[in-house]
Amino acid sequence: MQDHSWFTLVAGVAAILVVVTGFVSLALVPGGAVPARMGGIGPTNPTVYRNLTIAYNPSVGDYVYSASELSVPQGEPVIFTITSYDPTPSSLPAAMYDQVIGTSGGQMSIATAAGTVSASSLPLSDVSHTFTVWDGTYHLNVPIPVAGGSAAPVRVTFSVTFHSPGSFNFGCVAYCAGTDMGGPSAMYGTLNVS
Secondary structure (H helix, E strand, O other): OOOOHHHHHHHHHHHHHHHHHHHHHHHHOHHHOOOOOEOOEOOOOOOEEEEEEEEEEOOOOEEEEOOOEEEEOOOOEEEEEEEEOOOOOOEOOOHHHHEOEOOHHHOEEEEEOOEEEEEOEOOHHHEEEEEEEEOOOOEEEEEEEOOOOOOOOEEEEEEEEOOOOEEEEEEOOOEEOOEEOOOOOOOEEEEEEO
């Protein structure tokens, strides 16, 4: 029978070194805290997602947003995904509403059956709706492209960080079916930042 005491000794020393190295690493971090995202240990900001859908509502007789009340945290990135089933282009009250304004990097991601692309604007003829928050605090506008219909929706994803608390109106500024959707339709709502 062989003596394995040397193996036990080496394994014990290695374990002690790992523990000591961990404590030394923690001592070098200000406050002794574990940095965020270090192996899932320590404080991290969770990703915040908000999803909306634009779909036909027979009781309204038009396409509507699925949510009319959104709550988002102040000072944290929020990733919005808007899924639209509307295949109809709409006219806009001003050409600037075909531009992505106020999102992270001034970009949005558009996913269709053909693939995913990034964009900072759309051709006017390809805008179906908008997601717009426009007041003295926020200038946010994301044009929503025309979808392929119920079997081929379009998904628009973008990120926004809201720095000022309060309640703000969001809506579609496009003239859908000849009417301003910021009016009495269900294409508007309230965004609560806290």
